[in-house]
Amino acid sequence: MSKPPIVKxxxxxxxxxxxxxxxxISLEVQEQEVVVIIGPSGTGKSTMLRCINLLTEPDExxxxxxxTEITDPHTDVNKVRQRIGxxxxxxxxxxxxxxxxxxxxxxxxxxxxxxKEAHDKAMWELERVGLVNQAAQYPAQxxxxxxxxxxxxxxxGMDPHVMLFDEPTxxxxxxxxxxxxxxxxxxxxxxxxxxxxxxxxxFAREVSDRIIFMEHGIIVxxxxxxxxxxxxxxxxxxxxxxxxxxxxxxxxxxxxxF
Amino acid sequence: MDELTLFLQRVTPQFIEGxxxxxxxxxxALSLGAVMGLPAALARVYGAPWLRRLAMTYIELFRGxxxxxxxxxxxxxxxxxxxxxxxxGAAYLTLGLNSGAYQAEYFRxxxxxxxxxxxxxxxxxxxxxxxxxxxxxIPQALRLALPAWSNEAxxxxxxxxxxxxxxxPDLMTKAKLLSGxxxxxxPVYISVAVIYIILVAIATFIMRNIERRLETPGLEIETxxx
Numbered sequence: 195m196s197k198p199p200i201v202k203x204x205x206x207x208x209x210x211x212x213x214x215x216x217x218x219i220s221l222e223v224q225e226q227e228v229v230v231i232i233g234p235s236g237t238g239k240s241t242m243l244r245c246i247n248l249l250t251e252p253d254e255x256x257x258x259x260x261x262t263e264i265t266d267p268h269t270d271v272n273k274v275r276q277r278i279g280x281x282x283x284x285x286x287x288x289x290x291x292x293x294x295x296x297x298x299x300x301x302x303x304x305x306x307x308x309x310k311e312a313h314d315k316a317m318w319e320l321e322r323v324g325l326v327n328q329a330a331q332y333p334a335q336x337x338x339x340x341x342x343x344x345x346x347x348x349x350x351g352m353d354p355h356v357m358l359f360d361e362p363t364x365x366x367x368x369x370x371x372x373x374x375x376x377x378x379x380x381x382x383x384x385x386x387x388x389x390x391x392x393x394x395x396x397f398a399r400e401v402s403d404r405i406i407f408m409e410h411g412i413i414v415x416x417x418x419x420x421x422x423x424x425x426x427x428x429x430x431x432x433x434x435x436x437x438x439x440x441x442x443x444x445x446x447x448x449x450x451x452f
Numbered sequence: 453m454d455e456l457t458l459f460l461q462r463v464t465p466q467f468i469e470g471x472x473x474x475x476x477x478x479x480x481a482l483s484l485g486a487v488m489g490l491p492a493a494l495a496r497v498y499g500a501p502w503l504r505r506l507a508m509t510y511i512e513l514f515r516g517x518x519x520x521x522x523x524x525x526x527x528x529x530x531x532x533x534x535x536x537x538x539x540x541g542a543a544y545l546t547l548g549l550n551s552g553a554y555q556a557e558y559f560r561x562x563x564x565x566x567x568x569x570x571x572x573x574x575x576x577x578x579x580x581x582x583x584x585x586x587x588x589x590i591p592q593a594l595r596l597a598l599p600a601w602s603n604e605a606x607x608x609x610x611x612x613x614x615x616x617x618x619x620x621p622d623l624m625t626k627a628k629l630l631s632g633x634x635x636x637x638x639p640v641y642i643s644v645a646v647i648y649i650i651l652v653a654i655a656t657f658i659m660r661n662i663e664r665r666l667e668t669p670g671l672e673i674e675t676x677x678x
Contacts, residue, residue, distance in 0.1 A: 249572060276578035286573035290592045290668050300577040303587055334670030345573075352577055 198261060200225050200356050200387050201246060206255035208241055215241045217411035226385045230398040233408035234434065239391045243358050247278040260355065276304060279349030279357040283364050285341040287333040293344045294320060294329040297351040319347040323377050339370030343377055357381065359390040395439050399423060407431045459639060463630050470626035471647055477543060477612040477622060482605055484548025489555025496556065497563045498585060507556065514553035519614055522546050527618045543615040554604055562597035563589060595666055602659035609651050623647060
């Protein structure tokens with residue numbers, strides 16, 4: 195028998211006031227899978243991601259993380275979140291703490307590690323994202339790309355079973371995007387399960403196992419990158435990919451013309 | 453020896469006594485104010501509706517009435533309901549509660565100035581709300597509140613003078629006494645003014661040092677960029 199999915203979403207709905215942002219999404223993500231979620235802005239991509247660690251409370255539907263149903267009111271949300279790493283568009287590093295302390299604070303205050311152990315672990319995580327030399331610097335002293343790498347290291351420090359990336363490169367200057375994508379690619383190669391909302395089509399095509407195209411709160415198309423780029427089932431997918439690649443990508447990344 | 457020197461020699465010990473008490477009043481009032489103000493601010497920002505209302509009632513009560521009225525109510529009014537405080541007790545309590553109301557507003561502003569992303573990120577790594585407030589929000593908010601708090605510290609040095617009206621022997625009370633005793637108000641009050649200025653200068657110096665020491669490196673660059 196195959197392993198249960200790491201993340202399973204069943205008929206998710208979310209409304210903000212009268213606007214329904216997510217209109218019934220079901221999704222399964224397997225261990226070590228890298229899933230990229232694309233789609234026009236305002237289609238509920240980020241909302242869906244935030245529902246997975248309950249930063250946003252779903253209105254309807256059920257979500258499982260491995261064998262825990264996280265939408266069960268008896269589930270300890272804080273325990274669940276320790277197993278889900280999240281990286282935000284605007285980094286959200288703790289501004290009053292150095293790079294290394296941004297990582298240790300979760301280890302000591304949430305996981306209860308002692309200081310020495312936490313510091314060693316944090317340094318190791320910084321090493322993974324190539325920022326050992328910046329350990330003592332404060333967020334305001336780091337570039338955008340470095341900040342995002344520290345944020346990734348902070349999430350990794352908690353030893354998550356799955357990582358959620360909410361437009362991790364959208365707030366970065368173009369020349370800083372590469373270093374963050376490189377770290378993410380490395381993670382994917384190491385076998386981390388990842389859900390990534392992004393407009394980076396190069397990353398989607400080369401690193402992901404699956405691309406999900408969302409629009410108006412539903413999943414329009416879900417398949418391997420080859421299918422979505424070269425042989426999409428829906429015309430809307432093709433249109434969107436064409437437009438987004440034109441905006442953000444390079445010529446050789448453009449999907450086949452239609 | 454000329455007259456002024458002789459005069460100063462006579463009044464100096466009294467001034468020293470008074471200054472000590474003024475400093476003591478300031479420190480106690482600020483501390484009590486912080487102990488009242490921070491929880492009141494937290495209640496206003498994060499509390500349940502009833503807690504929020506309670507905090508607001510306290511804050512508006514003490515910001516909305518004259519300090520002098522508060523002092524008289526505490527010293528002359530409370531005995532009617534069975535609470536009799538010494539002069540010092542009344543002075544500490546009134547100044548502390550009054551300062552707490554103002555400090556609560558400074559802290560509240562600082563708490564609200566911390567971007568919501570900080571709380572979100574803290575919750576995302578599995579912190580409870582209480583831990584996030586304690587380890588992530590408060591340390592940043594206190595730094596933000598510091599300039600306003602310095603202002604409160606300086607103001608408090610001078611607000612303490614009001615206790616003269618219930619005869620707490622602070623600097624101001626000593627001044628009144630001495631000017632009466634020597635029929636020489638001008639030099640006495642000028643001396644007292646100078647002492648207050650020196651106290652304020654010292655307070656300013658200390659607060660500036662604390663601000664500098666607690667500054668988060670790089671943050672000043674960040675604010676320039678925006």
